[in-house]
Amino acid sequence: MIDTLQMIFFTLVALGLLVTFHEFGHFWVARRCGVKVVRFSIGFGPVLTRWRDRKGTEFALSALPLGGYVKMVDEREGDVGADDLPYAFNRKSVWQRIAIVAAGPLANFLLAVLLYWVIYLVGVQGVAPVIGDIKPGSVAARAGLEPGQEIVAVDGEPTPAWQALSQQLVRRIGEEGAISFTVTYPDSSLQYENVADLDGWQVDDDKPDPVGSIGIEFYRPEIPPVAEEIVPGGAAEQAGMESGDRVLSVEGQPVSRWQEWVETVRDNPGKPLSVTVERAGREIPLTVTPKAIREEDGGTIGQVGMSVAVPEWPPEMVREMHYGPVAAFGVAVDQTWKTASLVLDSIRKMVVGLISPKHLSGPITIAKVAGASAQYGVAAYLGFLALLSVSLGVLNLLPVPVLDGGHLMYYVIEVVKGSPVSEKVQMAGYRVGLFLVVGLMALALYNDLARL
Secondary structure, three states: OHHHHHHHHHHHHHHHHHHHHHHHHHHHHHHHOOOOEEEEEEEEEEEEEEEEOOOOOEEEEEEEEEEEEEEEOOHHHOOOOHHHHHHOHHHOOHHHHHHHHHHHHHHHHHHHHHHHHHHHHHOEEEEOOEEEEEOOOOHHHHOOOOOOOEEEEEOOEEOOOHHHHHHHHHOOOOOOOEEEEEEEOOOOOOEEEEEEEOOOOOOOOOOOOHHHHOOEEEOOOOOOOEEEEEOOOOHHHHOOOOOOOEEEEEOOEEOOOHHHHHHHHHOOOOOOEEEEEEEOOEEEEEEEOOEEEEOOOOOEEEEOOEEEOOOOOOHHHEEEEOOOHHHHHHHHHHHHHHHHHHHHHHHHHHHHOOOOHHHOOOHHHHHHHHHHHHHHOHHHHHHHHHHHHHHHHHHHOOOOOOOHHHHHHHHHHHHHHOOOOOHHHHHHHHHHHHHHHHHHHHHHHHHHHHHO
């Protein structure tokens, strides 16, 4: 229950912040262009609270926080009094209208730059992309990658941490041709380039894992099968296990790694297991019956209710990314640009069929990621907000009527032809645009429900 409430809270914070910045961009530029703003609303539906400023603009907070809008004086939307005609949106020059409409998406990009700037100013840690294992027959195997190597670049782009490696591989989803990995060996400064063809590379549509699907398994420090905490009332406690117990064997088979113990438990729900543990130098036989737990996909796994102490990463594998105020701003701008190009390229690939529409996510997935990122810490949550802000900015700039990009398309045509696009053409475009946007939202929601 607490996790659900946290998820809802952090989702509302994310949506509220992004929508407020987007609409404030429209509002601020409209005011500077001499347009009278009637209402600035965050959310839709019943109004929860409202107030007015000295210029008569009503600021409202509404019950459904799934968007917002800025309502301006406009003759196309109703009668306008003679006193307000000079302040009507439709009477402003085409360049002023372009500035007002473009200000919303640009505000989202500026917010992303600000968030990335804070992240890199405070500093973030990552883990060096050292290979733990290679899947036979995979793209990584064809490239000749080896366990123990560190991947320092993909296609010439530096990959100082696993996150950067994953992002570079995401850029290649749906593509063919060669991919290059620049690698180094431990205790060596020499770099080697390994190349392979992406032919046959497939990424799971429902649970995309570009690193795993390309055949690379992360290196992780060995975790011994020693219990750190026993959950009260769990199967482990009922069997007599205690904190500090080391699992030596299960059903007569030796256990040396925590993952071996986890896999055995998961694969045997409800089945009594003969387990030998070491406690204070003595070997103690126990019988543990994993509790059957139903997963989201309908399957059943075993669970005993115990946790393990995760060892620290070796200091030489920890990458600290920290910059001064000026350098952090440059990195933030570069990261915002890369993220925007990645989002735009993913949309292009989806439209032309290079990647599946199943990759599209809706409000349920956004809520789950918001809650999960918040649990990982401030930096992870800010990174999620930045990604979402960039995505919102890019999507709103698409040349689809009803979106900001659709309005900009009409205004650019007006600049070229010297006169506004006819109302009839605009209304027809809005109908098509509304159909596309609603259809896209429905598909995203369907994908969310299918993942559940």
